[in-house]
Amino acid sequence: MGKEKKRKGSCEAEAEAVAERGGGEEKRKKSRTAPSEIKNKEKRSAVHAKLKREKKILKRKQAKARDAAYKKAIELGEEPPEKKVPRTIENTREPDETVCRPDDEERGLAFIEELKSVIPNAHDYARGTYDLKKIVEYAKRKDFTAIINVHTNRREPDGLYIIKLPDGPTAHFKLSNLVLRKDIKNHGNPTSHKPELVLNNFTTRLGNRIGRLIQSLFPQEPDFRGRRVVTFHNQRDFIFFRHHRYIFDAKEKKEDSKGKATQAAKGKNLPEKKVIARLQRVEEMKYSMYCCMLATLTTSTPEKECGPRFTLKLISLQHGTFDTKGGEHEWVHKPEMDTSRRRFFL
Numbered sequence: 001m002g003k004e005k006k007r008k009g010s011c012e013a014e015a016e017a018v019a020e021r022g023g024g025e026e027k028r029k030k031s032r033t034a035p036s037e038i039k040n041k042e043k044r045s046a047v048h049a050k051l052k053r054e055k056k057i058l059k060r061k062q063a064k065a066r067d068a069a070y071k072k073a074i075e076l077g078e079e080p081p082e083k084k085v086p087r088t089i090e091n092t093r094e095p096d097e098t099v100c101r102p103d104d105e106e107r108g109l110a111f112i113e114e115l116k117s118v119i120p121n122a123h124d125y126a127r128g129t130y131d132l133k134k135i136v137e138y139a140k141r142k143d144f145t146a147i148i149n150v151h152t153n154r155r156e157p158d159g160l161y162i163i164k165l166p167d168g169p170t171a172h173f174k175l176s177n178l179v180l181r182k183d184i185k186n187h188g189n190p191t192s193h194k195p196e197l198v199l200n201n202f203t204t205r206l207g208n209r210i211g212r213l214i215q216s217l218f219p220q221e222p223d224f225r226g227r228r229v230v231t232f233h234n235q236r237d238f239i240f241f242r243h244h245r246y247i248f249d250a251k252e253k254k255e256d257s258k259g260k261a262t263q264a265a266k267g268k269n270l271p272e273k274k275v276i277a278r279l280q281r282v283e284e285m286k287y288s289m290y291c292c293m294l295a296t297l298t299t300s301t302p303e304k305e306c307g308p309r310f311t312l313k314l315i316s317l318q319h320g321t322f323d324t325k326g327g328e329h330e331w332v333h334k335p336e337m338d339t340s341r342r343r344f345f346l
Helices: 002-031 041-076 107-118 132-141 205-215 257-269 272-295
Strands: 146-153 156-164 170-179 196-200 228-235 238-246 303-305 309-319 328-332
Touching: 107 146, 107 156, 132 146, 156 205, 196 205, 205 228, 205 309, 205 328
Parallel strands: 196 228
Antiparallel strands: 146 156, 156 170, 170 309, 228 238, 238 303, 238 309, 309 328
8 A cells, every 4th residue: 555655655756747848848938039029139030030940840840740741641552631721811801793704704705606596597696896786787677686785794694685676675584593405404405496485474464465475486487397386474564585495295096916917018009109109198197197196295294304494573564666865655663653462464
């Protein structure tokens, strides 16, 4: 028992001695005066040089330790430790929305290219510094039927002007929720066929006028073989645009082997002219059945979205072509018009 007490006493004494040493070192560090507090210039410069040397030596030791840890990790086949990025004024700057990143793209140009694939016989021209009124006059002389002007803000499309030529009207829309084709999952690719047009829920006089304006952009004889559908769906005065290609899941009926044999025998006995005439009739019947299938198209038909996808909100409708000074507005949306959540204009 006496020996154990002596050992405990010696351990406690050693711990106290270590604590005193540590405390002494801390006191020395705290008591070390900063060079700026020393008034003598020679002493101040000597202390500053000494501190600089100590920092340099410490930096070298840390760098050697990092290199050794990196080499050891590679030898053991482990992931090396991440390199520390120094904190600078540049990489700690305040966030700014207007900063253009390297992976940013001009969504306005991509949107125009996809809009060209939706509207048949469409061409795109850079506006440059030309006034829109002069562009309208030039387009009239060149026998264009409509002008679509895409307005961008910070590389993002946010507005759309549709000007019907030669006598108007001019509609100004706010554009939002734009999703390009490449951002749509499992998207389809459009063909060069003329699309079918579907206009939903344009019920008021103003809605009918906007619907006819949109309808004038597309040909009145769609190519049903392309199976393309362009939809403008109005809901609560927001016009949702979608572009799809649909697919038929028609299952052909299997004929009996006996019926095939009798038809083959009949075909052999008939002369060539009658066989050709019968084939033509079969083709005509097939085409008429195809058109009937199109007429009975339902929402259960599988389809693929081709994009783009966006939403329009009517801001104003102007009588005639674009004119900011002498133009007469048929309808302009104002905040005081939104008196109820159940009041809609289209």
